[in-house]
Amino acid sequence: MAVKALNLDNIQGNILGGFNKDFQTFLFLKFKSAVKGRAWIQDIADPDSKVSVANSSSTEVLKFNAQFKALLASGIEKPESLISAAWTNLALTFSGLSALNLKAADLTKFPTAFKQGMAARAPLIGDQGASAPSKWIAPFGTSDVHVVLQIAADDLQSLSDRVNDITASAKFIAGVTPLQVVQGRTREGAEAGHEHFGFKDGISQPGIRGVTQPDDPLGNPDQGHPGQDLLWPGEFVLGYPTQIPKSPVGGCGFNTQAGAPSKSGPSWTADGSYLVFRRLAQDVPAFDQQVTALASQAGIHKDLLGAKLVGRYKSGCPLEERHFQPQPFVVSPTDPGSVTVTPALANSDTLNLNFEFGDDANGAICPLAGHIRKAYPRDERTLQKACDSEPETQTHRLLRRGIPFGASIGNRPGGQPSDPRGLLFFCYQTDLERQFEFVQSKWINNAQFPPFPTGVTPGEDPIIAQTVSGTFQLDPAKPNITVKHFVTTTAGEYFFAPSIDTLQKIGAGTI
Ligand code: HEM
Incomplete structure (x- = not known):
């Protein structure tokens, strides 16, 4: 099928290329x-x-x-x-x-x-x-x-x-x-x-075909950086091919073929995109206190506990970078198992996206409900038909364009603990229901997601579920813990x- 070239002159900035300004x-x-x-x-x-x-x-x-x-x-x-x-x-x-x-x-x-x-x-x-x-x-x-x-x-x-x-x-x-x-x-x-x-x-x-250059065009043409699957641009701009939510015929997993062009609303929506805005207030002192308390309760270092909630250490290094992850899970309370000291790894384009969750099926390394695992489960089994899980997941991706608001505590004039601060969350997509709303309601807020392994309650997203508190499986070998939520929607x-x-x-x- 001939694929329509992106009309980048007609697509507003910040959609395909982020403004990325401070x-x-x-x-x-x-x-x-x-x-x-x-x-x-x-x-x-x-x-x-x-x-x-x-x-x-x-x-x-x-x-x-x-x-x-x-x-x-x-x-x-x-x-x-x-x-x-x-x-x-x-x-x-x-x-x-x-x-x-x-x-x-x-x-x-x-x-x-x-x-x-x-x-x-x-x-x-x-x-x-x-x-x-x-x-x-x-x-x-x-x-x-x-x-x-x-x-x-x-x-x-x-x-x-x-x-x-x-x-x-x-x-x-x-x-x-x-x-x-x-x-x-x-x-x-x-x-x-x-x-x-x-x-x-x-x-x-998400990598975007026609925008993101593959690091290895000959050896790995369907990924930008290693681990960054290239998606069809119709997931983010109307009028272009979309992802097919099923495995390729005769294959299993990520589908690289072009699906039907995205359409929504009147014909003049072509080259446009839907934008979600949420002003999310963060109670930083309360979050920090909770991380310290939960770490002491679990007998692990607070850096590791925080990483278990997010799926990445504060440095950005993913927990699934196994050689930095303490194994077995129970480690000395003084061992962060962290790469806070080697940000070079966290900043490495070839390492920091190059991981999957399917080989950590019970969440022993990265909890099943860790924020990045909930928000993009990668090759996680999410459907009865295991082979269709990853291609289906790729139809629920978001192009995030958020920026913090408010002063850091003690970092700027007026930066007091009680000051308002948080994230101005913005994301682009072509289908609000299938993308943002699906991710928020079917994955993030849903304590039963992911549904495999069966008989397990992974818990709600511990960072952005909007309930006061929720259940969270920190360690598959132990009972779930209760995590309070410190992000509040204040506009949208x-x-x-x-x-x-x-x-x-x-x-x-x-x-
Ligand atoms: C105050 C609120 C939030 C905080 C503190 C937060 C924090 C983070 C952090 C630290 C990361 C890892 C860095 C990265 O991969 O870029 C991340 C990734 C992500 N977040 Fe959030 N986030 C928030 C709100 C949201 C919301 C509202 C959504 C969508 C409903 C969301 C969806 C995602 C997605 C899709 C990823 C990338 C996952 C991946 O591709 O591995 N986040 N977030």
Whole structure:
């Protein structure tokens, strides 16, 4: 089958190539009227404007990221001192699209989850108790939120310049009302690249055919880095081939063949992607205390206990890097079994994705409910038909684009234990129900997942399940322990990031 080439010039940046900037501002906006809203979209999608989303296309972002990586590889520690860029991405909620008076016949074609919005989906995705939409920061979860503008830059000054250029324009002032301004900041110093609980983040992403270059194109053409399966881009951008959720005919496991192109909503959604946003508050002191207490209860080092909850050490090294994992499981309480001292291994592109879970079927090395195992079970047996498990799992992948918010404890002015801090979780996909909602409800919040080995309760995801506490199988040879959960959803929305061409047509009034 002839495979359609990716139209990277038309796909907004941050979808296929992440903005990857340390300084990001998220403007949540409401249209003042359909006419004025469209006029502003026309302005911000105009390629002649320096702040235009058209100048932040996937082509531009991927080109910049490749140059940045090459400079790093050549030994330059701070490439941003040599090259820099500021980026913008625009995405709309269903109420935002509706407020623009788009054709009703087009709007009805959007899928139910998107039309309802995240707050209405709370019972399904588990936002309850302290995470219930009624407790969210206003006006999230209401039909007032129409747009998110993601603005990213290499330093604070460039970021505020770009934000000012956008918000000072006459069309912006006339067309939209800012509702919330949310700041994302990566952490600093030794904590750079780590989320607030202290674990390195942003390591594992799906490889994408046509975007991710295989490290070994001849020997291993279906993987980017070793262990990073290449997926068809239709999982993340509409209009391109998707994964086939079954083993190849006559084979068993990962299916490299192209499935049907992804379709969702009206025809003008091609080259677009759905965006999930969740503001997840993290109670860091309480999490740290719990890790220390559970480690002492289990008789293991707290670094190892923390790694068992996440599936990776704080350094990023996966537990499944067996030669660093104490075996048998019961180890001296003073032995972290950790690679905190050898971050080179954790940072190695050839090692840190190159592992599976199928050969640790009872979770003796990495618990069955460890966060990364729950969120992407790799070759885990998840279906009755074992051979279809991995190809089916590959249809529930997410392209994560999150960034922390709030000051680190003691690390910045105002960084007190009680300050708000957490993760601005963003992820792209082409099917909200099959991807984000499935992962959150069928895997993360489900104490019975994975269903094999039978007769075992693996537990809920100990990091992001939204219940107050849950059961967790730390050691298959012992009874489950109880783990309290310290991540709370404080805001969330579903957005659609249209192609650049579609934004221009919306602006011109031809859609
Ligand atoms: C405050 C909340 C969260 C924290 C602290 C957190 C932390 C982490 C960490 C430390 C990693 C390992 C680094 C990496 O592989 O990139 C990771 C991976 C991952 N997380 Fe989260 N996460 C959070 C929320 C979420 C949410 C809401 C989802 C989806 C519903 C999610 C899905 C994933 C996935 C898919 C991976 C990659 C797994 C893999 O490919 O091996 N995370 N997360």
